Amino acid sequence: MKKAIVIVLLLAAAGGAGWWFWFHGSDAPLKYRFAKVERGDIKVTVNATGTVQPYLLVQVGTQVTGTIQKLLVDFNSQVKKGDLVAQIDPAPFQAKVDQDKANLARAQADVIRVKAMAVQAEKELGRSRELQKKDLISGSELDAAVATYESSAAQVKVAEASVAQAQAALESSQVNLRYTTIVSPIDGVVISRNVDVGQTVAASLQAPTIYVIADDMKKVQIQASVAEADIGRITETMNVSFTVDAHKDERFRGKVFQIRLSPTTVQNVVTYTVMIDAENPGNKLLPGMTANVTFDIAQYRDVLKIPNAALRFTPPVDLTASAKPAEAPPAPAPDPSAPKPADPAQGKPPRGQRKKEPQNRVWIASPAGPVAVQVTADATDGSWTRLAKGELTEGQEVIVGVIMEGGDASPTTNPFAPPFRGGGGGGQRGMR
Numbered sequence: 183m184k185k186a187i188v189i190v191l192l193l194a195a196a197g198g199a200g201w202w203f204w205f206h207g208s209d210a211p212l213k214y215r216f217a218k219v220e221r222g223d224i225k226v227t228v229n230a231t232g233t234v235q236p237y238l239l240v241q242v243g244t245q246v247t248g249t250i251q252k253l254l255v256d257f258n259s260q261v262k263k264g265d266l267v268a269q270i271d272p273a274p275f276q277a278k279v280d281q282d283k284a285n286l287a288r289a290q291a292d293v294i295r296v297k298a299m300a301v302q303a304e305k306e307l308g309r310s311r312e313l314q315k316k317d318l319i320s321g322s323e324l325d326a327a328v329a330t331y332e333s334s335a336a337q338v339k340v341a342e343a344s345v346a347q348a349q350a351a352l353e354s355s356q357v358n359l360r361y362t363t364i365v366s367p368i369d370g371v372v373i374s375r376n377v378d379v380g381q382t383v384a385a386s387l388q389a390p391t392i393y394v395i396a397d398d399m400k401k402v403q404i405q406a407s408v409a410e411a412d413i414g415r416i417t418e419t420m421n422v423s424f425t426v427d428a429h430k431d432e433r434f435r436g437k438v439f440q441i442r443l444s445p446t447t448v449q450n451v452v453t454y455t456v457m458i459d460a461e462n463p464g465n466k467l468l469p470g471m472t473a474n475v476t477f478d479i480a481q482y483r484d485v486l487k488i489p490n491a492a493l494r495f496t497p498p499v500d501l502t503a504s505a506k507p508a509e510a511p512p513a514p515a516p517d518p519s520a521p522k523p524a525d526p527a528q529g530k531p532p533r534g535q536r537k538k539e540p541q542n543r544v545w546i547a548s549p550a551g552p553v554a555v556q557v558t559a560d561a562t563d564g565s566w567t568r569l570a571k572g573e574l575t576e577g578q579e580v581i582v583g584v585i586m587e588g589g590d591a592s593p594t595t596n597p598f599a600p601p602f603r604g605g606g607g608g609g610q611r612g613m614r
Contacts, residue, residue, distance in 0.1 A: 229474070249381070267364050297338050458475065488544060493559060
């Protein structure tokens with residue numbers, strides 16, 4: 183059994199190798215695929231993705247801890263600035279206000295009592311001084327009267343400070359009581375509700391969020407992530423168009439208003455955040471939608487343009503038309519000690535190998551084979567590239583690929599698959 187498997191594998195390998203060498207050794211003629219040089223418009227763009235966000239987004243929370251007693255609005259509710267949206271149980275806070283009011287009243291009454299004592303001490307001091315002038319009391323008794331008066335005056339100041347302290351405590355309690363009433367800070371729509379009636383919210387370290395309210399959404403902003411290779415071409419006030427999956431047939435317009443300098447790096451890919459202002463006709467754009475953004479970099483009208491596939495195409499080296507060689511200088515006398523030069527035929531690249539040619543050329547057909555035409559091409563829209571300089575005319579055909587028997591050639595590295603006999607078979611990827 184093992185011997186039979188080995189024989190089958192050897193036969194398969196021999197057949198594949200034979201097919202490979204037969205295919206590479208065949209001289210089947212190549213047919214070329216052509217495209218014409220056209221005249222038209224080219225729009226240079228940069229593509230990115232972003233997220234639709236409200237122009238103003240407010241998180242409405244609470245600064246006090248308590249139980250949610252009422253929720254007066256829900257998802258998608260329209261609210262006005264100052265509208266009551268939620269109520270926290272005010273009973274504990276009202277009790278604290280009443281207690282602080284009583285403390286304030288007691289402190290105020292204590293001020294009256296202490297002032298009366300201070301007046302009595304002042305009168306006693308006056309009589310003690312008269313008696314001391316007549317030597318009816320001793321000096322120590324006068325000193326005691328002075329000390330009693332000064333102590334009473336100090337007690338008045340303490341009582342007045344207690345009144346101020348009680349007043350501040352009352353105001354703090356009244357503020358906390360007002361915080362139990364949650365109102366909308368802006369005109370807008372409720373896009374999120376995070377609590378339910380009866381739930382206790384704790385505002386110990388941070389204010390818990392009860393609602394998230396967006397503005398009226400007549401204007402939105404797009405937060406787009408632009409790759410570092412393209413960010414240099416983005417400028418503020420640049421025109422932008424974008425689409426969303428919910429309205430694929432409609433294109434929205436906007437303008438760049440901010441390019442944030444803080445980069446974001448994810449798996450060694452660096453992007454920059456670009457903020458875009460946009461109108462929201464009919465409130466079709468909703469928060470969180472994915473926007474497919476197109477930045478308008480440049481617009482060229484009525485120019486000659488070449489298919490990008492023609493710029494990527496390179497014919498097999500042995501099928502190109504031979505050019506007349508330049509006049510060579512006389513060769514020096516051979517050196518007997520020098521090694522014998524290699525046979526030029528040995529250095530000939532095999533059929534189908536590409537030349538290392540610069541990319542600023544296209545190929546046209548001739549009876550002798552493909553001929554290279556040097557061109558200067560710059561702006562591209564991904565499918566076409568503007569012809570800035572070159573001996574090409576409108577309507578002239580350029581080679582964009584080769585067709586072999588059985589179909590188009592395609593690049594491959596598998597020795598048992600058809601070889602890649604020419605470039606630019608059908609890709610439409612733009613050159614940048």
